[in-house]
Amino acid sequence: MPKYERLSPEELEVYEEFKRKENQKIGAVFLVVVFVFILTKWFLLTRGNIDSILLRYIGVGAYLLFFYFFLKNIYRWYSDVNYRYRANPIKRFFNRFYKNKLAVFGLFVAITIIILAVFAPMLAPYNVDNYQSSWTKFSMIPPTKRHVFGATNAGADLFSLCLYGARIALTFGIGVTAIGVSIGIVLGLIAGYYGGWIDRFLQYLNDVVMAFPFLVLVITVMGALLANPALRESVTQIGNFLNVPGKLFIAFVALSLFGWTGAYRLIRGKVFSVREEEYIDAAKSLGASNRVIMTKHILRNSLTPVIVQASISVGGYIITAASLTFLGLGANPSIPSWGRLLSQGNAYVTQLRYFHLTLFPGLFLTMTVLAFTTLGDGLRDALDPTMRRNDQ
Amino acid sequence: MVNKEYILKRLGLAVLVMFGVYTIGFTLTFVAPGNPAQAALGQKANKEAVEALEEQWGLNEPLPVQYKNYLINFINLDWGESFRYRGESVTGILASRYPKTMYYAVWSLVFAIVMSIPLGLIAAYKQNTWVDNLSVLVSQVGISIPNFWLGMLIIAILAVWLDLISVVPDVPTGSLWSFPGFFTHVTDYFGIIITLGTALMARNTRMTRSSTLDVLSEEYITMARAKGLKERTVVLKHALRNALIPVVTSIGFNLLLLFGGAVVVETVFGLNGIGKLYIDSIIRRDYPIIIALLLTYTIGVVFVNLIIDISYSVIDPRVQLR
Amino acid sequence: MKAVEEKKTSTERDKKETILSVRNLVTKFYTEEGVVEALEGINFEVKKGEIYSLVGETGCGKSVTVKSILGLLERTGKVESGEAIFYRSSTLDRPVDLLSIKESRIRKIRGKDITYIPQDPSSSLNPVYTIKNQLLEIIRPHSDISKKEALEKAKELLEEVDLAPPENYLSKYPFQLSGGQKQRIIIAMALATEPSLIIADEPSTALDVTVEAKVLDLMEELIASHDTSLILITHNLGVVAQISDRIGIMYAGRVIEVASTENIFYKPYHPYTFGLLKSVPSIKKREKELDFVKGLVPDLYDPPSGCRFHPRCEYQTDVCKEKKPPYEEVEPGHNVACYYSKEVKKDRREEDL
Ligand SMILES: Nc1ncnc2c1ncn2[C@@H]1O[C@H](COP(=O)(O)OP(=O)(O)O)[C@@H](O)[C@H]1O
Numbered sequence A: 001m002p003k004y005e006r007l008s009p010e011e012l013e014v015y016e017e018f019k020r021k022e023n024q025k026i027g028a029v030f031l032v033v034v035f036v037f038i039l040t041k042w043f044l045l046t047r048g049n050i051d052s053i054l055l056r057y058i059g060v061g062a063y064l065l066f067f068y069f070f071l072k073n074i075y076r077w078y079s080d081v082n083y084r085y086r087a088n089p090i091k092r093f094f095n096r097f098y099k100n101k102l103a104v105f106g107l108f109v110a111i112t113i114i115i116l117a118v119f120a121p122m123l124a125p126y127n128v129d130n131y132q133s134s135w136t137k138f139s140m141i142p143p144t145k146r147h148v149f150g151a152t153n154a155g156a157d158l159f160s161l162c163l164y165g166a167r168i169a170l171t172f173g174i175g176v177t178a179i180g181v182s183i184g185i186v187l188g189l190i191a192g193y194y195g196g197w198i199d200r201f202l203q204y205l206n207d208v209v210m211a212f213p214f215l216v217l218v219i220t221v222m223g224a225l226l227a228n229p230a231l232r233e234s235v236t237q238i239g240n241f242l243n244v245p246g247k248l249f250i251a252f253v254a255l256s257l258f259g260w261t262g263a264y265r266l267i268r269g270k271v272f273s274v275r276e277e278e279y280i281d282a283a284k285s286l287g288a289s290n291r292v293i294m295t296k297h298i299l300r301n302s303l304t305p306v307i308v309q310a311s312i313s314v315g316g317y318i319i320t321a322a323s324l325t326f327l328g329l330g331a332n333p334s335i336p337s338w339g340r341l342l343s344q345g346n347a348y349v350t351q352l353r354y355f356h357l358t359l360f361p362g363l364f365l366t367m368t369v370l371a372f373t374t375l376g377d378g379l380r381d382a383l384d385p386t387m388r389r390n391d392q
Numbered sequence B: 001m002v003n004k005e006y007i008l009k010r011l012g013l014a015v016l017v018m019f020g021v022y023t024i025g026f027t028l029t030f031v032a033p034g035n036p037a038q039a040a041l042g043q044k045a046n047k048e049a050v051e052a053l054e055e056q057w058g059l060n061e062p063l064p065v066q067y068k069n070y071l072i073n074f075i076n077l078d079w080g081e082s083f084r085y086r087g088e089s090v091t092g093i094l095a096s097r098y099p100k101t102m103y104y105a106v107w108s109l110v111f112a113i114v115m116s117i118p119l120g121l122i123a124a125y126k127q128n129t130w131v132d133n134l135s136v137l138v139s140q141v142g143i144s145i146p147n148f149w150l151g152m153l154i155i156a157i158l159a160v161w162l163d164l165i166s167v168v169p170d171v172p173t174g175s176l177w178s179f180p181g182f183f184t185h186v187t188d189y190f191g192i193i194i195t196l197g198t199a200l201m202a203r204n205t206r207m208t209r210s211s212t213l214d215v216l217s218e219e220y221i222t223m224a225r226a227k228g229l230k231e232r233t234v235v236l237k238h239a240l241r242n243a244l245i246p247v248v249t250s251i252g253f254n255l256l257l258l259f260g261g262a263v264v265v266e267t268v269f270g271l272n273g274i275g276k277l278y279i280d281s282i283i284r285r286d287y288p289i290i291i292a293l294l295l296t297y298t299i300g301v302v303f304v305n306l307i308i309d310i311s312y313s314v315i316d317p318r319v320q321l322r
Numbered sequence C: 001m002k003a004v005e006e007k008k009t010s011t012e013r014d015k016k017e018t019i020l021s022v023r024n025l026v027t028k029f030y031t032e033e034g035v036v037e038a039l040e041g042i043n044f045e046v047k048k049g050e051i052y053s054l055v056g057e058t059g060c061g062k063s064v065t066v067k068s069i070l071g072l073l074e075r076t077g078k079v080e081s082g083e084a085i086f087y088r089s090s091t092l093d094r095p096v097d098l099l100s101i102k103e104s105r106i107r108k109i110r111g112k113d114i115t116y117i118p119q120d121p122s123s124s125l126n127p128v129y130t131i132k133n134q135l136l137e138i139i140r141p142h143s144d145i146s147k148k149e150a151l152e153k154a155k156e157l158l159e160e161v162d163l164a165p166p167e168n169y170l171s172k173y174p175f176q177l178s179g180g181q182k183q184r185i186i187i188a189m190a191l192a193t194e195p196s197l198i199i200a201d202e203p204s205t206a207l208d209v210t211v212e213a214k215v216l217d218l219m220e221e222l223i224a225s226h227d228t229s230l231i232l233i234t235h236n237l238g239v240v241a242q243i244s245d246r247i248g249i250m251y252a253g254r255v256i257e258v259a260s261t262e263n264i265f266y267k268p269y270h271p272y273t274f275g276l277l278k279s280v281p282s283i284k285k286r287e288k289e290l291d292f293v294k295g296l297v298p299d300l301y302d303p304p305s306g307c308r309f310h311p312r313c314e315y316q317t318d319v320c321k322e323k324k325p326p327y328e329e330v331e332p333g334h335n336v337a338c339y340y341s342k343e344v345k346k347d348r349r350e351e352d353l
């Protein structure tokens, strides 16, 4: 256990110098990564995807190296020496966070998946536009050098599809969380401020929603939206307006409709507890300006639990979305998604030579969810070690 | 400890929630005119026949009347016939599906509890050792792994590759709930029991661990040690019972997870339980079944929660049911 | 030469009566945020039949001292060095060092020869078991008596702590009792095994003033009638003035002055004690707490060098910053850890306490 002491000015000088050098190292690694990316891309263009495998490995290696330096340096910057970090909440946060190996792993995987999703068109070695076409000679080939994950029953490259699948998964996970948290905050504030029957009604709604398993609720809504031509049309129209394929948008709406309960309960509880606090006594009459002050106060104080909860729920929504697609209710078949790949895999699950179709999309899915779960857990432990784990 | 007034109040609340569930269920099914009569008779059926069927099913009435009728019929236990399986009563269909799902749900719960409580307890007691790290890893992975993928892995590995279990167990539902059958059929449903139970196990492990950690830092644990009690007594008598309180409270929530899980996992395992029935009914717009499933399920959850509340006051004397 | 001999015999006589002797106890906590040097060499002894009070500001390490001696430290705490010799073990005939014996041995002493009255009665009883259950739990394992006899004993104890009729209390759960009642039950537990030493960690702080006085009177009475010794811990000097035989003053992880109650109040040698007394207008004013000497209690993550009191001390010089002052006898039975005890003595005369 190191004992942290204040540094003398000379030591501080040395430390600053050291920090500068480390920064330069990061910069250098970053440049190398960019260079390798460009090189890879160039090779892909000039050679038509041929022999790019080696470069792909170089790209991955450079990325890992970059990440390693990046993490190591953030850790150095924020957790080490200089002042005793106990007094500094940011340093304290980083120190706690970095001690949690699972959380660092989660951060790494989450960032990686986000990068893969954003740059999927550049990173994917094969085109996936026609991945639904019929049986070809590439159909269901096991992993090879060219097709590292093998191919689907339509002969499309599974690795490319998995990369594209990350896009839809993250859209759902992050998008639904964002909408759910926003709705939850608004409803929580309303319930807390107005109290009375509005609060009772929202509480009742919350109870009813909580009485269902989330997936069941979403399936029921999806069923209704898909069965009713008028409803389906109008939702699809909005989807088209937003440039999102219809069925996908319906799933998105169905999930978002019920994703608010967590944030709602948090904020509502906070409003009530703040109202109890004495210094707000004057504001209890809740004039308009008081309410603004109070809202600021509440939001600032609930930031931590909301962030933590959001991070954990991203994983949950990704699973729900994948389950929907797996059941044939979620994203349109034309959009590459892990749930869809897995439902294809499920058709061949009793044939071991086609196991790759089950294994790889599932690994992507599980790793992504695991990343957000562990990240959320790590954030919670690091942000507020005393925060109770109400593991629901 | 248990007083009648409390139970009545709880039941009143439960009825309110059920009413909400019914309303949501009704809105989401009946408001969407999927035209089940046409679907039941086929696209080629003539208009008169479709209308006749609609009249038989009461679909031609205005919605508020349908809303009322359905509720009254439900309370009178007259649940009608399935839209999809013509001529079969809803009661009969539910009676053939529920025992199966209940069977593996119960075993999943048993599996989850038997695994999670010792693991969570030991992990907390030996905080920051390898047991603890293992428990954290197990619970994080268990929470994150999608149950349908886990089911596929179990089928591919345990059933197909190692040939340890059968892929699709074919067991008459009657024998599941008979005396030796209840225990002997566990092997038949091993795959789905583990698949459904893993998420629960993970959650409960995490919860047991964190509540035990809280309890172990309580002053009365120090006091128990100061009395010169053996470590075993300190942990098993003084810590465990207090640590179990949140775990017991969450059993109702566990059932929720099980039902949600069954919807997907039964599809993977090709089992005709209520999960698969629900999905099929949603896709085929089989209204009577959807409503009946939603309501029976809610009654079950409410009932279980009530029992848990009552037994909870046995574990924790501070809880006086009021 | 003669003086030395005399001193020797006097220490021998002391030893005979001593039942617990703590020497150079050093305890540290290894937390995520650094090392807490909670105790930096505790020295004191407790004699047979006496009430020894350990007084100090909140956070100075009183509880840690107790927990170190009884082996009840949290996982992060570690006793680095020192010894705590206990002379009255009923299972072993020889003196034992509580800090180095095996866990199984100390378990036989804890709850039997040395009992513990914790700081907060409300959280020290297990909420899910009845009083009877928790009383029998300490009576039975430490003596070979039948359940019936144990129950009789439990009733006797409850009557002794003024909880009558005992039947009313035995079947109750802790949440059904008031703070004072719970504290009495804990005192009953502490007396149950006829221990030779009871350690009470702020037994009355959590109670309100009238109950506090009653509980302390009761304890004084019981200590006398059961012929045991008591280590009484408090942050309130006024509270212990009347009942303790000797007092040890603690500051930031160290006992800085030990003397008879009289000497502490009328002949203090340490600037800290002196400062405390100067600011107490009257000993009778019981509510006065020890937080009035200028400055703050030091942060034990990063304690001051040398004498930990020096930043707040008006006598401080360079030597105080560099080296920890030794713990020395200034008068027979009066020990102080300060380089400037003589100056304090002089000033004290002038001020005429
Ligand atoms: N578990 C612990 N971890 C870290 N520091 C501790 C722990 N317990 C006590 N300490 C520190 O030890 C010092 C003494 O605490 P304590 O003995 O409880 O004080 P008191 O004299 O009020 O009983 C305090 O500064 C406290 O911060």
Ligand SMILES: [Mg+2]
Binding pocket: C062, C063, C064, C119, C201, C202
């Ligand atoms: Mg204390």
